[in-house]
Each structure stands twice: as structure tokens, then as C-alpha cells.
Amino acid sequence: MSFSDALQLLKRKWLLLILVPLVFGISTYFFARHLPKTYSSDTTLYTGIASGYSLTGNAEANFNTTSNAFDNLINLIKARSTGEEVAYRLLADHLWQTSQQPALQAAPEYNSLRENVSEDMRKELLGATPSATLQNVRRYAQANNTNALYWLLNSNDPTYSLKALATLTVSRIGTSDLLRLEYENINPAICRQTLNLVTQVFLQQSRGLREGQTSSVVAYYEAELDSAKNRLTAAERENLAFNQDNNIINYDEQSRNIAIDKDALNATLTTVRQEYEGAQAVLQAINQKLGNKQAALLSSSRVLEQRQKLSKLNAALADQQLFNTQKEANNAKAKELQAEIDKTSQAILSNVNQYNDQANTAEGIPNANLLAEWLQTMILVETNRAKLNVLTQRQNEFEKEYRRMAPLGATLKGIQRKISLAEQNYLAVLASLNASKASQKNTQFAGSLKVIDPPNLPVTPKTNLLVLLLLLSTLGGFVFVVGLVLGLGLMDKSLRNPLIASRRIGLPVAGVMLDTHALATQRFIAYQQRSLDQLVHQILLKANTPPAPVPFVVGVFSVQRQEGKTTLCQALAQRCHEMGVQTLALYPDREDIDETLEAPSLFYPSAMAAVQGWQLDKLIQNAVPKRMTEISQPNVQVVLIEFPALLGDALPVGVLRQLNLIFLTVPATRTWRPTDHQIVERLRSATNAPVEVVLSGVELYQTEESLS
Incomplete structure (x- = not known):
């Protein structure tokens, strides 16, 4: 529905638009x-x-x-x-x-x-x-x-x-x-x-x-804070007990120092081992030069005893030099041990000189020189052997310490993580508690x-409620009527006007016939005449367009009875007669027609024509004149034939093939159903004439656009 259609619909219901709000307003005033x-x-x-x-x-x-x-x-x-x-x-x-x-x-x-x-x-x-x-x-x-x-x-x-x-x-x-x-x-x-x-x-x-x-x-966070504090205290106690049980002061520093000492120990051990092997090789070469006799001499019990003592002294000195961390005590002890080592070395040298009865070795080297070299090398070997033993022992101790410290680190990290989480939880709860207390104080100080x-004592009443109710009821009545009228208009499925009829029927609309029950005003008569002239002009235009047959036969149909086809046929015949067009109108059976019409009219037996299949000539021959002047069939230019209703009545099918134009009258007040569409399709299949719709019973305001 367009805006203009809505205005026209409301314009037609102007009396309701006035009366209903007025009744609402009067009722409201009476009751209120x-x-x-x-x-x-x-x-x-x-x-x-x-x-x-x-x-x-x-x-x-x-x-x-x-x-x-x-x-x-x-x-x-x-x-x-x-x-x-x-x-x-x-x-x-x-x-x-x-x-x-x-x-x-x-x-x-x-x-x-x-x-x-x-x-x-x-x-x-x-x-x-x-x-x-x-x-x-x-x-x-x-x-x-x-x-x-x-x-x-x-x-x-x-x-x-x-x-x-x-x-x-x-x-x-x-x-x-x-x-x-x-x-x-x-x-x-x-x-x-x-x-x-x-x-x-x-x-x-x-x-x-x-x-x-x-x-x-606040109470909730205080309870949570106590719980978080207990968890933190328990974790710290666990950490303290663990450190005490495992002699840990600072695990990271201790483990780093152990790693550094171990690397230094390995480097020293490598150096000492190399020196030891080198000195041992030199000592073996000197023994070979001294020969068997000198070797037996150097292996005597007294020399061996002094060599063992020298080895112990070298081991003690190496331990002092390598691992004693007290510098003052280390220096005094080392000096004492070094003096004892020198003394023992001199004793070994004196014992060796006592057995030196040969001047030269087998290679001609003086024994005194070899013995001095042997003594120095032997002291170096014993010293390195002692250092090697001490370093190896300390290396084993480092390995044990490594095996002890490794699992302690993982456990300690777990305890520290537990402490960290407990501390974070404690600090978070503490921050929330402080914020809640601040919010509590803020509510007390600033939230009031x-x-x-203060409330005043009114001395005059508000605007009169009765006036407001009258306005609302009147406006409500007006809106109610407008909504009702537009709603009924939107739900109206009738054909109403040519545009809607053409869209729903699917056929072109040749023209309209106004509602005959409407008041016959001058405006109504003028529009009725214009709509009729429009239909007659279409018939004459097609009748005079070559190659047009003579006479030009127009069939007037309707799906059901009482849909305005007789009125249309009479109006067209009368108008053509007034315009000087030789016209013949044929009506089924003996239905009453307007006695004032001057156009020639015939009535044919529709049932007989349907049974016999009469064509146009036979139809005219068997028709009964109701109002006829002298008719010469060859002089007739337009023949208008009204057919019985398509639904339920028999049709003279013999004439269908002779039709040149078909007008299908459809009331504007009815809806177009699928059965109507099927009937019209059967009619179109039975004839070659074009089928156009004439919308009958159209209200005057619906025709203004199509006739303007």
C-alpha cells in the first residue's frame, strides 16, 4: 500500500476518524x-x-x-x-x-x-x-x-x-x-x-x-592474609631446616666455588701428572746409566727408608701448598716441611756417596755427577707422586661433593619456589586488604x-489530570481508528485497482467500470463516461487495424455469475451505437436488459449453442430479437457476445475460434484464487483471441490514476 493509497483510504473513513476520538473523549470525561x-x-x-x-x-x-x-x-x-x-x-x-x-x-x-x-x-x-x-x-x-x-x-x-x-x-x-x-x-x-x-x-x-x-x-582478606602468612612461614622454616641439615650457607655460591675449584684441580692434576711422568722417565734413564751395581746400592734398605720418609714429607707439603686456606699457618708449616725435606735429601745423598766406589759408569760418565742428577730427579718424582696422590684423593672428594650437592639444588629450588609463591600470594592478599580497607574508609568518608x-509542602495541585486523560483518550481513539483502517487495508486481498489486478491476475487491464451502487454525482458520471470511452476506443482501434475481420467480434466473459459482464456488454453496445458504429449485441437466453438501450440486441439459447457447437452465423440465425431495427449482417461492424459464466455453465465453443478480442470482467471487490487462474488458462487455450481484463465495481478514487 502506497502513501497515497493510505491517504485515500483514511479520507474515505473521515467520519470514523472524527466520531471515535470524540466518543473516547466524551467517555473519558464522563468517567474521570x-x-x-x-x-x-x-x-x-x-x-x-x-x-x-x-x-x-x-x-x-x-x-x-x-x-x-x-x-x-x-x-x-x-x-x-x-x-x-x-x-x-x-x-x-x-x-x-x-x-x-x-x-x-x-x-x-x-x-x-x-x-x-x-x-x-x-x-x-x-x-x-x-x-x-x-x-x-x-x-x-x-x-x-x-x-x-x-x-x-x-x-x-x-x-x-x-x-x-x-x-x-x-x-x-x-x-x-x-x-x-x-x-x-x-x-x-x-x-x-x-x-x-x-x-x-x-x-x-x-x-x-x-x-x-x-x-x-575486609574480613575475607584478613582471613586470607593469615592463611597466606602461615604458608609463607612454614615454607621459610622448611628452607631453614634444609640448609641446616645439609650445611648450606649459599647454595649458588657454594656450587660455583666447587665448580671453580674442581676445574683448577683438574688443571693442576694434569700438570702434575705430566711432570711426574717426565721425571719418572728421566729417573729410569739414569738408573740404566748407573748399571746394576749402583742400582742395587740405591735400592738398599736405608735409602728406601729415607725415600719413603721423603715421599711422606712431599705429600704433606703438597697438601699444605694446594689446599690449606690459612695462609700464616700454611707458610710456617710449609717452611718446616721444606726444611725436613732438604734434610732428608742430604741424608740420602750422604748415604749414596758412601757407596760410591767407582769413578765412572759403563759409558765413562763420573758416578758423582749421575748420583747428584739421580737424587734431584728422584726428589722431583717423589714430590710429583705425592702431589698426584693428594690431587687424586681431593678429586675423589670433589666427586662425592658433586653427588651430594646435585640433588640438593633441585630440592632447594622447589623450596625456594614454594617460598616465592607463598610470598607473592601474601603480598597480593596484603595489597587487596589494604585496598579494601581504603575503600571501606572511602565509603565512610566520601560515600555518604x-x-x-528537602521535600517541600505542595500548595497547588499539578496540571489537571482530567485534561491529560482527555487528550490521551482522544489521541488514542484517533490512532486506534487510523491503525484499524490501515490494518484492514493491508489485509485486504481484493483486486481494488487496475495495478493490483494486473499483477495478481497476470493479464493486461483494458479498463474499468465504476461501482454502480455509488452516488451518481457529476464527477462519477464523467469518470464513468471516460472509462467507457477508453474501452470503446480500444475496440475500434483493433477493429480498424488491418487485417481486421468484419465484423469484429468481441466476447465478454466472467468467471462467475453476477460479475458485471451484462452491464459491460450493454454499455459498450450503446456507446458504439451512439458513435454511429453498426453494432450487434448477443446475450445468452432471455435475461433482462435495459429497455432504454437503442443498440440492436439478440438473445441466443446458450445451452443449445453449447450442445450444437454453433458458430457466429448459426448463433445469429437462432437468436431471438428483443430490440432490433432492420439489421443487415454484412453491415455490422462490431459484434458483442456475452457468454455464460465460465464456472459451472456450458459455453458455445463454436464461436470461441471466431472471437477477435475477449473482455474478462472481474469485480474489484473479490480476491483472485488459483481456481480462477486455472479457468482463465483453459479459456485462453480454447481461443486465439487476446484476453484483457475489465475491472468492474471499482470505487471512484481507485480509477483516478488510471484515467488521469
Whole structure:
């Protein structure tokens, strides 16, 4: 549906668009004329959420956080628990005030108390103090869901019910830190008192909620901190015990020193081994030069004893020189050992000289020189042998130390990792605890809400609710009618206008016939004449286009009966006759036609024509004239034949092949069904004439576009 179609549809229903809103407005006025006046009071609270000051400085401007905080406050104000507490306090205040000043019971603000709370219940709820009265009211209302106070709280009472408190509205003022609370009631005093109580209850609940949350968090982190501290202490104790058990001062330093000492030991061992092997080779060569006699002499018991002593002294000196870390003691001991070694060497040399009875060796070398060389080499061999033994022993000790230290490192790293994790956990919990305590203090110092504008006592009512209801009801009636009309128009599946008919039927629309039941205004008659002339011009154009047969035969069909084909056929025949075109109209059977028509007309027996398969000549010969002047068939230019309905009636198929044009009349008020499409397709297969649609019963506004 286009916009112009919608406007036309609304234009046709102008009476409904006026009457329905008018009825709605009158009904609203009749039923709402006695509504009580409504008063409104408001208050303003400062929150400090967006730009307030806290322990950490100015509040950070975070849109999501700020919006969430304001949403929490607004929802807390409008929570059921807040409303119930306000109702309890309002009722308790009224009970206490009327008990202290009985004359107040006649005041308008105590109407609900007089009407809904019996005298016996008032005595039962009244306490010795206002606080005791409030406790009695709260306990009585929460005892069960069948007592009178519970029902009063959930009723439609304008003072003490949750429904009355539903008129409370809360909104943020722009992007500021301010909240505006507004409450409406039929009594101005109740309005201000209720808003005061709402503010008190809300501030108390907000403070308790915020501080309660932070207290719970602080308690949780304190417990977690104790647990983390115990785990850290246990890990440190385990580390201390492990180091004490394994004599570890600094594992990394100790392992590095052992590695350095081991490398130095290996290098020294290699050097000493080389010197030892070299000296031993030299000693062996000297022994060969001395011969057997001298060798036996040098192997005597006294010399061997002195050589063993020399070996021990060299071993002790090597141990002092290589591994003793106390420098002063090492120097004194080394000097002492070196003196003993020199003394022993001289003793060996003296013993050897005593047995020196030969001047020369077998090679002619003096024995005195060889013995001196032998003694020096022998001392070098013994010295290197002693060093080699000491270094080998120390190498074995290093290997044992390596095997001992290797697994200790892995265990120690595990203990250190445990300490590190426990320490990190402890520090994280400690940081969270400090942040929670800071947040708790920040909540206490900076999170308190403040009343900027206390609730005022309204003296004039708000805008008259009756006027607003009248406007809303009238507008609602108008919107309802518009929606109903447009909705029905959208759901309308009828053909309505030529454009829709052409799209749904799938055939070209030759023209339209206006609704004959419409008011025959001058505009209607003009459009009807134009639409008829359009159809006649199409017939004449095709009849005069060579090679056009004479006469030009036009068939008028409809799918069902009473779809306007007789009216169309009569109108076309009359218009052609008025234009001077020799026209003959044939109608099935003896249906009534307009007696005022001047166009020649014949009636043929449709059943006989269908059975006999008459062609046009036979059809005319057997037709009965109803209004005929002298007709000469060769002079007839246009023949209009109305056929029976396609659905259910027999057709004179003999004439179908002689048709030159077919007009299919379809009412604009009907829908196009698949069965209609099948019937038309069978008609198109039975004739070669083009089939065009004439939309009948079209409303005037639907034809303006097609005839403009």
C-alpha cells in the first residue's frame, strides 16, 4: 500500500476518524470528571559519584562505572524492601501522632488510617515509643500473608500501599551528581512526609549496603592474609631446616666455588701428572746409566727408608701448598716441611756417596755427577707422586661433593619456589586488604549521600489530570481508528485497482467500470463516461487495424455469475451505437436488459449453442430479437457476445475460434484464487483471441490514476 493509497483510504473513513476520538473523549470525561487532584513534592540528593572527592583524590570519570552506580541507587530507591519500610514507618508515625493528639484523626491525611485500620488493631500496634510502635507494625505485617496489614500494603490504598509508592520517580539531573526524587499523592502533607521517609530509608539502606559489602570483603582478606602468612612461614622454616641439615650457607655460591675449584684441580692434576711422568722417565734413564751395581746400592734398605720418609714429607707439603686456606699457618708449616725435606735429601745423598766406589759408569760418565742428577730427579718424582696422590684423593672428594650437592639444588629450588609463591600470594592478599580497607574508609568518608533540597509542602495541585486523560483518550481513539483502517487495508486481498489486478491476475487491464451502487454525482458520471470511452476506443482501434475481420467480434466473459459482464456488454453496445458504429449485441437466453438501450440486441439459447457447437452465423440465425431495427449482417461492424459464466455453465465453443478480442470482467471487490487462474488458462487455450481484463465495481478514487 502506497502513501497515497493510505491517504485515500483514511479520507474515505473521515467520519470514523472524527466520531471515535470524540466518543473516547466524551467517555473519558464522563468517567474521570470526579478524579481527585494530585499534588507533587520533590527532593534533591547529592551523591558525589561522578565528581566527588575520595581518599585517593577526585573520583575518576568513567561512564560505565558512573552509570552503573546511578542505576544501583535508583533501583535501590524503587526496591520493594524500601517501599515496605517506608509504608511501615508512615503507618507507625500516624499511629503515634494520633495517639498523642486524638484530634488529628479528623484531618484528611489520616483518612486511610481511619478507614483501613480498626481501633483494636491500633491499640495492638501502638507501643510505648515511636520506635516500639514501628517494631510492632513491622513484626505484625511480616508475621504472615493473611493479616490486615499485609493486605493493606498490597492493596490500592492511596497512602500505605506499594501501589501508592509506585508514583515515586527517580532520575539523574543531567550528567551531574544529583538525584531528583518526586512523589505524587492526593494529599500534600502525605506527599511531603512520604518523600521524607523515602529519603531516610534510602540513605540508611545505602550506607548499610555499601559498608556491609566492604566489611565482608575486609574480613575475607584478613582471613586470607593469615592463611597466606602461615604458608609463607612454614615454607621459610622448611628452607631453614634444609640448609641446616645439609650445611648450606649459599647454595649458588657454594656450587660455583666447587665448580671453580674442581676445574683448577683438574688443571693442576694434569700438570702434575705430566711432570711426574717426565721425571719418572728421566729417573729410569739414569738408573740404566748407573748399571746394576749402583742400582742395587740405591735400592738398599736405608735409602728406601729415607725415600719413603721423603715421599711422606712431599705429600704433606703438597697438601699444605694446594689446599690449606690459612695462609700464616700454611707458610710456617710449609717452611718446616721444606726444611725436613732438604734434610732428608742430604741424608740420602750422604748415604749414596758412601757407596760410591767407582769413578765412572759403563759409558765413562763420573758416578758423582749421575748420583747428584739421580737424587734431584728422584726428589722431583717423589714430590710429583705425592702431589698426584693428594690431587687424586681431593678429586675423589670433589666427586662425592658433586653427588651430594646435585640433588640438593633441585630440592632447594622447589623450596625456594614454594617460598616465592607463598610470598607473592601474601603480598597480593596484603595489597587487596589494604585496598579494601581504603575503600571501606572511602565509603565512610566520601560515600555518604546528602540532601540538598528537602521535600517541600505542595500548595497547588499539578496540571489537571482530567485534561491529560482527555487528550490521551482522544489521541488514542484517533490512532486506534487510523491503525484499524490501515490494518484492514493491508489485509485486504481484493483486486481494488487496475495495478493490483494486473499483477495478481497476470493479464493486461483494458479498463474499468465504476461501482454502480455509488452516488451518481457529476464527477462519477464523467469518470464513468471516460472509462467507457477508453474501452470503446480500444475496440475500434483493433477493429480498424488491418487485417481486421468484419465484423469484429468481441466476447465478454466472467468467471462467475453476477460479475458485471451484462452491464459491460450493454454499455459498450450503446456507446458504439451512439458513435454511429453498426453494432450487434448477443446475450445468452432471455435475461433482462435495459429497455432504454437503442443498440440492436439478440438473445441466443446458450445451452443449445453449447450442445450444437454453433458458430457466429448459426448463433445469429437462432437468436431471438428483443430490440432490433432492420439489421443487415454484412453491415455490422462490431459484434458483442456475452457468454455464460465460465464456472459451472456450458459455453458455445463454436464461436470461441471466431472471437477477435475477449473482455474478462472481474469485480474489484473479490480476491483472485488459483481456481480462477486455472479457468482463465483453459479459456485462453480454447481461443486465439487476446484476453484483457475489465475491472468492474471499482470505487471512484481507485480509477483516478488510471484515467488521469
